[in-house]
Amino acid sequence: VGDEFLFYRNDERDDFWHMGAGTLVKSGKPDEGCLQSPGTMHCGTKGVPFCSEAWDAISRYIYTALQGGSIMHGWTKDDKVMIACCNDGTRPVIFKIERMDCE
Template identity: 35%
Template sequence: MKDVRITAVAKVRHDELIERYELPLEEECTVAVGDSFVSRGGERPAGLCDGAWQAMEPFVRSLAAGGGKFYGDWMRDPFSAMVSCNDGFRPVSFYIEVID
């Protein structure tokens, strides 16, 4: 299986939604733009939260196994993906790519 790099490329905070709907958190996401993780053998890298991993796991495992070309012509590099975590208040977008 191939190694896959996961890089945080954007992080957004929706304050108006947080104020309206969210209960206070004890700890917010600590991932910062530029943080990078490596999945070996399609496994979740240490330090990557469950919510982010759940959103990207199918893409990471497929890329690790040699797959790609998700949704036809979605990505410029057909062996990559752009996936966001499932936090609707503070989504982080991750660029996922095979490491040659």
């Protein structure tokens, strides 16, 4: 809960092709009684923060945002924001994905 990841795509970095390795910028705290993701526990400069199911659920939206596209054009008030969730119904994880444009 509260983990934040920043993905970059520029001349120096392309984080998408490394499944988010090294993108954790803020580590949150797990809710009491909730398991901490095994992926997040070893996040760091080389850790891959997402299990394969979570990555499958969010990667298409991250790729779209990194290309500068509208994540949810016509579906939400802000087409730069997407809410997605992992496919694991017994341990649901909700993701808020935002495209932040930088010059």
